[in-house]
Amino acid sequence: MYKLSTVVKLGLLTLGFTQAFNATAVLDVNPIAPVLPEGASLGFIAKNLNQNQVIAEFNPQTFMLPASTQKVFTALTAKLALGDQFRFETTLLTNGKIQNGTLNGDLIAKFSGDPDLTSGQLYNLLAQLKTQGVNKINGDLILDTSVFVGHDRGLGWIWNDLTMCFNSPPAAVNLDNNCFYVDLDANQPVGENVKFNVPSQFPIQVFGQVRVASKEEAPYCQLDAVVHDNNRYQIKGCIARQTKPFGLSFAVQDPDAYAAATILRQLKRLGIQFDGVVRQPHQPQQGTILAQHFSKPLPDLLKKMMKKSDNQIADALFRTIAYQYYKRPASFQLGALAMRQILASKAKIKFGNSIIADGSGLSRHNLIAPQTMLQALEYIAQNDSELHLLETFPVAGVDGTLSGRGSMINPPLVKNITAKTGALKGVYNLAGFLTNERGERIAFVQFINGYSTGDLESKTKRAPLVQFENRLYLGLYQD
Missing domain, CATH: 3.40.710.10 (DD-peptidase/beta-lactamase superfamily)
Structure with a gap:
């Protein structure tokens, strides 16, 4: 009995070691x-x-x-x-026809949410109108952003981050990540206002009252951006003196207005006359395709x-x-x-x-x-x-x-x-x-x-x- 019990125990012990090892x-x-x-x-x-x-x-x-x-x-x-x-698609359409250098009808810009669309790509898209002989648009500009509905930001996004570019609204129309920058010149005497310079390619307005702070006050300074309608930005606060100009980036707050203003500027740059208005119906628009751009796959x-x-x-x-x-x-x-x-x-x-x-x-x-x-x-x-x-x-x-x-x-x-x-x-x-x-x-x-x-x-x-x-x-x- 003793020997049999010992053998059984040893066998169980060996099995346990094997399982633990494996x-x-x-x-x-x-x-x-x-x-x-x-x-x-x-x-x-x-x-x-x-x-x-x-x-x-x-x-x-x-x-x-x-x-x-x-x-x-x-x-x-x-x-x-x-x-x-799958690719995102950006399309120019019309409900009219091109006759004798004139697009008789509306120009429809249909956006699908392409997050990588650049203003340069949009310009190249509009330039295809010029190659088709269009010198004048006898109609309106219609923005079709109907793929998305509701707010362009998720519930629970932090309010004081909304002007930051990493919080840019992922809207139906995204140009240059819906982000722009402003050059600031803070090389001014203490107490004087900082100078703002908005690069000409951005259809926005920036103004404000930001003063140059002393070394003692600078650690307690901060900048606040107040957003007004039609992409107007008011910058407040104070900042330490900077010897060189520097850029600050901001998120576009109204992507539709930003896109419309960009398109109108680009049409003018291309020499295409446009005297209509900008409209944004909620329903999807149909028409004859004039030009298309596809994102990367x-x-x-x-x-x-x-x-x-x-x-x-x-x-x-x-x-x-x-x-x-x-x-x-x-x-x-x-x-x-x-x-x-x-x-x-x-x-x-x-x-x-x-x-x-x-x-x-x-x-x-x-x-x-x-x-x-x-x-x-x-x-x-x-x-x-x-x-x-x-x-x-x-x-x-x-x-x-x-x-x-x-x-x-x-x-x-x-x-x-x-x-x-x-x-x-x-x-x-x-x-x-x-x-x-x-x-x-x-x-x-x-x-x-x-x-x-x-x-x-x-x-x-x-x-x-x-x-x-x-x-x-x-x-x-x-x-």
Whole structure:
């Protein structure tokens, strides 16, 4: 009995060692989490896709702000709903005819939300009228922006960021990312006003009362932009003296008026006479095509969106997906419905009580759990032979928003992590993939919200983050 019992116990012990050796080790995040500043919230999950096993988790079901990792959902939805051949289209049409150098009828400019459209491309489009012999337009200019409806900004966008270019409205018509710049000359005596110079190509007005502050007052100065109708900007506040002129960028607040003014200027530059008015009906316009411009195909747009975290592309696609899916003018709310429906039906992603407010991640209304984002990463990895989305993620130490990430610029992490970043005030997120030392692919989601170093913000803001991420991802790599 004694010998038999011993043999059985030894056999069970050996089996236990074998199972432990073959199983993927689990990384304990608890000793690493306290590296983050006090008060920060962490949600994390990592899964070894080769072993199909979750190997690390910390609050994986907690809803948090995804910030720009939201673009992972947008990229996947666009691939599934639009396809690689999709291009944005900008078209000039007419309801009349060209006769003896005159376009007898309205000029219809039909916009579809192209986030990469430039004023130069629009000029080349209008120049095709000239090559068709048009010297005069005997009709009105009609702007067709009917693909989108409602506000051109998502619910939950921060109000005091709305004049910033990263918050430019992703409208049906986007010219030069709906962003312009103004030159400021602050090389004036203390107390005198700063001089503004608006480059001639921008159909906007900028005026204000910004004075040059003394060295003692300068640290407490700030600039405020007050927006008036018809793209008029009033700049207030004070600023330290600057020896050289510098530029400030602002978001266009009325994209339709901006586009109309641009078109009228370009027609005049081309020598095409126009005496009509600008109209903007809500219904889609039909007519004879005079000229067309197509954006780059979807894969190129997605690569730029993911690598550079381009908000304009993300939210243009967000509503365009809804427009194509529901065949009706799209709002941000309709975009949210379309994303949930498409990802649930085609990728089997379970959103549960998640909140989707936009496609860029700018909204403070978005609420996503790490395990929900992980579902998208798993689907992307499993289907990348068709999707080709892995190549759009920034690569640590190489390109995009990960090119200078301090926690992963050295071996073995450099070039070994590909992830979409997400950053807002107090938010530092990552969603992507790591290849461990055994060559296995690890999908991971890192959500850090409420990050603050308080009074040390200006000196040590990122130091705890760098230390935390370096320890965490080295642990995943070596595990």
